[in-house]
Structures are given as structure tokens and as C-alpha cells.
Amino acid sequence: MKHLTKKEIEALSENEEVQNRIFDFLAMDGREFFREVCSHLTPEELEEYLEENPDERVYMKERPVK
Structure with a gap:
């Protein structure tokens, strides 16, 4: 990851x-x-993420199958 200067x-x-992208991100449910x-x-x-955030498994039912 690149570290930005104060000017950047x-x-x-x-x-x-x-x-706008930051606002959209902050407004996400x-x-x-x-x-x-x-x-x-x-x-x-994803499995690792869900192990760290088990409460988010509720959204798996809604995830479209690829």
C-alpha cells in the first residue's frame, strides 16, 4: 500500500x-x-473474513451465486 504525502x-x-465515493462508503448499511x-x-x-466477522454470515443467504 502506498503512503500518501500530506499534499496528495x-x-x-x-x-x-x-x-462522493467516501460518502457512499460511509452511508452503506x-x-x-x-x-x-x-x-x-x-x-x-471470504471464509477467513467470516471467521473474523461471524455476525455477517446472515448476509450469505442474500449473496448472489457466481
């Missing part, structure tokens, strides 16, 4: 697209957050 962070904070997480994980990573 300031530039990103002024970017409207970045602001549990189901939406789980779907976002799942979209970036392999099946093995």
Missing part, C-alpha cells in the same frame, strides 16, 4: 469523485458493506 491527501480531499467486501475477496479470503 489534500488533493484527494478536494476531488469531488473521491468525496451492513448488507451493502458485506457485498462490497465480497466483491474483492477470493472464496478463501
Whole structure:
């Protein structure tokens, strides 16, 4: 992961697209957050995530099969 300089962070904070993405992320409910997480994980990573976050298994019933 790249570490950003203060100047780079300031530039990103002024970017409207970045602001909108952060707002959308903060406005997610549990189901939406789980779907976002799942979209970036392999099946093995998902199982590890669920071991660490067992309460989120409730969303597995709603997860579309790929």
C-alpha cells in the first residue's frame, strides 16, 4: 500500500469523485458493506473474513451465486 504525502491527501480531499465515493462508503448499511467486501475477496479470503466477522454470515443467504 502506498503512503500518501500530506499534499496528495489534500488533493484527494478536494476531488469531488473521491468525496462522493467516501460518502457512499460511509452511508452503506451492513448488507451493502458485506457485498462490497465480497466483491474483492477470493472464496478463501471470504471464509477467513467470516471467521473474523461471524455476525455477517446472515448476509450469505442474500449473496448472489457466481
